[in-house]
Amino acid sequence: xxxxxxxxLVLVAVAFADPALAQRRARDPKLPPPGPAPRSATTGRVLLxxxxxxxxxxxxxxxxxxxxIAPYDTxxxxxxxxxxxxxxxxxxxxxxxxxxxxxxxxxxxxPYGVEFVExxxxxxxxxxxxxxxxxxxxxxxxxxxxxRDLQPSYYGHSIGWWEGDTLVVDSVGFNESFWxxxxxxxxxxxxxxxxRFTRTNAETIEYTIEIRDPGAYTAAxxxxxxxxxxxxxxxxEYVCQQANYASELMVGGARKSVDRSSxxxx
Amino acid sequence: xxxxxKLLALLAGxxxxxxxxxxxxxSFSAEFDADKPIKISGIVTKVDWTNPHVWIYLNVKDENxxxxxxxxxxxxxxxLQRSGWQRDTLKIGEQxxxxxxxxxxxxNRMNARTVTLASTGARPGATLDAASSVGQxxxxxxxxxxx
Numbered sequence: 001x002x003x004x005x006x007x008x009l010v011l012v013a014v015a016f017a018d019p020a021l022a023q024r025r026a027r028d029p030k031l032p033p034p035g036p037a038p039r040s041a042t043t044g045r046v047l048l049x050x051x052x053x054x055x056x057x058x059x060x061x062x063x064x065x066x067x068x069i070a071p072y073d074t075x076x077x078x079x080x081x082x083x084x085x086x087x088x089x090x091x092x093x094x095x096x097x098x099x100x101x102x103x104x105x106x107x108x109x110x111p112y113g114v115e116f117v118e119x120x121x122x123x124x125x126x127x128x129x130x131x132x133x134x135x136x137x138x139x140x141x142x143x144x145x146x147x148r149d150l151q152p153s154y155y156g157h158s159i160g161w162w163e164g165d166t167l168v169v170d171s172v173g174f175n176e177s178f179w180x181x182x183x184x185x186x187x188x189x190x191x192x193x194x195x196r197f198t199r200t201n202a203e204t205i206e207y208t209i210e211i212r213d214p215g216a217y218t219a220a221x222x223x224x225x226x227x228x229x230x231x232x233x234x235x236x237e238y239v240c241q242q243a244n245y246a247s248e249l250m251v252g253g254a255r256k257s258v259d260r261s262s263x264x265x266x
Numbered sequence: 267x268x269x270x271x272k273l274l275a276l277l278a279g280x281x282x283x284x285x286x287x288x289x290x291x292x293s294f295s296a297e298f299d300a301d302k303p304i305k306i307s308g309i310v311t312k313v314d315w316t317n318p319h320v321w322i323y324l325n326v327k328d329e330n331x332x333x334x335x336x337x338x339x340x341x342x343x344x345x346l347q348r349s350g351w352q353r354d355t356l357k358i359g360e361q362x363x364x365x366x367x368x369x370x371x372x373x374n375r376m377n378a379r380t381v382t383l384a385s386t387g388a389r390p391g392a393t394l395d396a397a398s399s400v401g402q403x404x405x406x407x408x409x410x411x412x413x
Contacts, residue, residue, distance in 0.1 A: 092295050094293055097293040099318070112342075112344060236344070238317050238342070238344065239317055240318045243317070243318075244317075244318055244319075245321075246296075246318075248371065248373075249296075249297035249369055249370070249371055249375060250296045250371075
């Protein structure tokens with residue numbers, strides 16, 4: 001009976017993971033457990049992509065795209081931020097829906113996946129998104145500091161370094177035009193994030209994010225989720241702007257069209 | 267089949283169904299009304315196999331014989347393909363019935379849950395999952411699902 005219960009728990013945990021992984025497990029229950037994380041032949045450090053050019057895959061949220069960053073009853077909201085968060089539960093007017101880029105954790109919370117592209121010779125790592133407006137984020141690995149007087153942007157300015165097998169990314173310079181996660185955590189231009197990516201095996205990256213934003217929260221807090229390796233999927237073209245009717249559909253019947261003066265900016 | 271095996275099968279099926287919600291529509295309730303289910307039947311006039319969502323268009327005849335063109339939003343191409351769809355699965359001129367939910371903006375638009383092919387034809391009566399979020403239950407936390 002204990003064996004059956006264990007099998008149940010494993011099955012449910014696997015099946016609630018990303019759909020592709022769950023479907024593969026369902027088709028082939030004899031799939032072996034994940035192997036160790038691949039490592040660079042030259043540095044010995046864990047790789048965030050495939051071990052070889054033939055080893056293809058992207059990273060998707062392991063436990064679903066509505067995964068919260070942290071339990072919301074533990075988030076130290078300022079009153080206005082809590083009110084905005086509550087309003088977003090009803091309105092659902094997320095900029096991402098209208099093809100705006102989404103920085104920090106929200107970048108990973110799409111059903112399509114991301115690829116980490118490490119270019120040691122350029123001392124940069126790029127994170128290529130599939131979901132959203134087909135864009136990418138740059139992480140500078142060359143030891144530079146954040147510039148002063150940054151123009152606020154969707155992805156902010158990211159600098160990174162390795163701590164053992166963990167990639168640490170420090171980011172500032174965000175605009176306020178995106179949600180931190182799909183549920184609608186707000187932020188201000190004072191947002192400062194510290195993200196950690198630890199590939200614990202071939203199929204898993206443990207992702208944590210420390211959120212420091214004295215404009216929206218009374219204290220710093222940390223959350224995160226797991227990313228799963230969607231083996232065999234390669235970056236593909238997903239241009240959200242191709243035929244997106246969300247703006248029109250979000251506008252009530254009284255308004256015939258949307259423009260830059262609309263409550264819902266296209 | 268033993269009780270344990272039945273339980274395993276049931277849980278696996280349920281879990282896979284929930285995993286499928288990953289293809290759910292973003293901001294569903296901002297665009298469509300879950301309290302307004304709708305079923306339309308008509309002739310396919312266009313299939314837009316595009317991102318972020320596939321749209322199909324139908325000519326629908328009302329009880330007075332007047333024809334109106336309706337648009338139904340399906341899931342994204344990537345999700346539909348994983349559900350077995352191809353961009354030419356639906357043919358122009360094909361008779362189909364679409365179940366889903368009405369747009370909030372008063373237009374002839376809806377979000378599709380299923381597409382059922384006509385009882386006559388090459389694939390009589392087949393019902394295809396539209397890979398969208400319509401009809402999803404809100405999770406236990408009470409937050410409406412998005413995308």
